[in-house]
Every structure is written in structure tokens, then in C-alpha cells.
Amino acid sequence: MNRYAILIAVFVALLALLAVGLKLDPREVPSPLIGKPAPSFELPELHEAAKTFREKDMIGKVWLLNVWASWCVSCREEHPVLLDLAASGAVPIYGLNYKDTREDGLAWLKGMGDPYKLSIFDADGKVGIDYGVYGVPETYVIDKAGIIRYKCIGPLTPRIVKEKVLPLVQELERA
Amino acid sequence: MALATELRCLVCQNQTLADSNADLAQDLRNQIREKMRQGSSDAQIVDYLVARYGDFVLYRPPLKATTALLWFGPLLLLAVGFAVLLRRLLKRRAAEGTTVSAADRKRAAELLVAPPGEPR
Numbered sequence: 226m227n228r229y230a231i232l233i234a235v236f237v238a239l240l241a242l243l244a245v246g247l248k249l250d251p252r253e254v255p256s257p258l259i260g261k262p263a264p265s266f267e268l269p270e271l272h273e274a275a276k277t278f279r280e281k282d283m284i285g286k287v288w289l290l291n292v293w294a295s296w297c298v299s300c301r302e303e304h305p306v307l308l309d310l311a312a313s314g315a316v317p318i319y320g321l322n323y324k325d326t327r328e329d330g331l332a333w334l335k336g337m338g339d340p341y342k343l344s345i346f347d348a349d350g351k352v353g354i355d356y357g358v359y360g361v362p363e364t365y366v367i368d369k370a371g372i373i374r375y376k377c378i379g380p381l382t383p384r385i386v387k388e389k390v391l392p393l394v395q396e397l398e399r400a
Numbered sequence: 401m402a403l404a405t406e407l408r409c410l411v412c413q414n415q416t417l418a419d420s421n422a423d424l425a426q427d428l429r430n431q432i433r434e435k436m437r438q439g440s441s442d443a444q445i446v447d448y449l450v451a452r453y454g455d456f457v458l459y460r461p462p463l464k465a466t467t468a469l470l471w472f473g474p475l476l477l478l479a480v481g482f483a484v485l486l487r488r489l490l491k492r493r494a495a496e497g498t499t500v501s502a503a504d505r506k507r508a509a510e511l512l513v514a515p516p517g518e519p520r
Binding site: 252254255256257258264324349350351354355356357359360 | 410411413423424427428431450451452453454456457
């Protein structure tokens with residue numbers, strides 16, 4: 226009985242580790258920017274190249290920064306979710322057009338619909354690097370003080386919006 | 401660029417920045433080159449990247465409280481396995497260490513010598 230007790234204990238421990246570990250995504254790189262101020266940038270807008278937009282312009286508001294590109298396949302998956310979220314008016318969404326061309330970016334929004342209050346144009350991806358972008362799409366929730374509170378790596382799903390984004394936005398709005 | 405061989409490509413995560421052909425790897429290599437041109441030290445460039453991407457951008461995981469198990473785990477398992485083996489061997493040695501009495505020796509000798517007439 227003693228011999229089996231040890232084996233059963235090891236087996237149960239292994240089961241527990243697998244139960245947790247198999248649900249994790251080994252490719253996900255958690256962002257070190259959570260809880261830190263959103264890196265500053267000043268970029269031209271996608272629709273109006275003459276105007277610039279800075280993250281400072283959003284101080285005092287809770288907002289979403291969604292990194293997208295016309296060449297990004299997963300962004301197509303996520304787009305209906307963004308359109309719904311924008312239509313609900315729960316939180317303003319600003320787009321970061323990452324490593325794209327103006328024509329492609331504008332054409333994509335025209336064809337797919339534009340959920341963004343505005344999109345900024347990061348042609349060489351330098352701002353993306355500052356934000357730790359490594360796989361498009363990525364979405365940041367930024368609070369009224371300009372601090373990044375949550376980063377969603379990969380496409381937003383209705384579930385993530387319902388369980389993570391909306392509750393957080395509501396909490397941040399109350400602050 | 402030697403520094404690029406110590407950094408990980410975040411897209412193809414089992415390749416270094418030097419090896420990877422991913423767009424992001426090219427961008428990061430350019431960024432590193434730019435920073436070197438501006439006079440940043442290797443340590444400063446590494447800090448710059450870790451601030452944005454976290455420890456995972458280092459190809460060699462740093463030795464921290466959170467990575468202690470990663471670094472010492474295999475050694476620990478080896479030590480445990482070795483200890484179990486040692487215990488087993490010692491137990492077996494103890495079992496075999498019984499002395500053979502004279503009477504037993506005589507009996508064994510008798511049994512081993514074939515009695516006349518029997519096929520051997």
C-alpha cells in the first residue's frame with residue numbers, strides 16, 4: 226500500500242500540473258507594460274495625414290488602442306467584435322495601423338467598416354516596438370491617467386470583451 | 401551583431417534575433433543597430449528591449465526567483481534519481497551481506513557434486 230501511495234501521489238500531482246499547464250498558451254509573451262504608463266508617441270492620423278495624435282490627448286479618458294493591419298488575417302476575425310463594441314459606445318476605440326501603407330489601410334477600413342474614432346499611422350512599426358507589439362492584432366486598455374491596464378494578445382473575442390474588457394472599463398470609468 | 405544572438409525572436413520563439421527572418425526580427429535588428437550607432441551600450445539596449453517585451457526576449461533566461469526551478473530543476477531531478485538508486489543499491493547490498501554458515505557450505509557442496517549414476 227505504501228508503494229502505491231507514492232505513485233498515486235505523483236500521478237495526481239502530474240494531473241494537477243497538466244490541468245493548469247495545458248490551458249496556458251506557451252507562445253504568449255506577457256507584457257511588462259501592464260501597470261506602466263502608455264509609451265508616448267506622436268503619429269500622423271491615417272485619414273488626415275496633416276493631423277497628429279498623441280497618447281497625451283487621451284488623458285482623462287478610458288480608451289482602447291487596437292493594433293491592426295490590412296495584411297493581418299486574424300484582424301478580419303476580430304473586426305466584427307470591434308464594430309459591435311464601437312456601436313455599443315461602451316469605450317472609444319483608437320486604431321494603430323501597424324506597418325501598412327496608407328492606401329491599403331484606408332481601403333481595408335472602407336471595405337470592412339471603421340470602428341475607430343480615428344486610426345494613427347505607424348508606417349515603420351517603431352511605436353509598435355515601444356508598445357511591445359509582436360503579433361497583430363493586439364489591444365490595450367488604457368485608463369484615465371494614461372496607464373496600460375490590460376493587453377489582449379491576439380484577436381478580441383466576444384468572450385474576452387464580456388469577461389475581461391468591459392468589466393475593466395467599467396471599473397476604470399468609476400475611478 | 402553578437403547581441404542579436406543573445407536575444408529571442410518573439411515571433412519564431414525558438415530562434416535568435418540574428419537567425420530569424422520574421423519582419424519583427426528585422427525591425428528589432430535595425431533598432432538595435434540604430435541604438436548602437438547612437439552610442440548605447442549592450443546593457444542599455446538589452447534593458448530597452450526587456451522593458452518592452454519582458455524577460456522572454458532574452459534567449460538565455462535570467463537567473464531569478466521565478467526561473468530558479470527552470471535552472472536547477474534538472475539537477476534536482478538528477479539528484480533525486482541518484483538518491484533513489486543509491487538507496488536501492490545499498491538495500492540490496494545489505495540483503496546480500498549475510499554470512500554463509502559452515503553447515504550451509506557443506507550442504508551446498510553436496511548438492512553441487514553430482515551423485516554417481518545420475519546424468520550430468
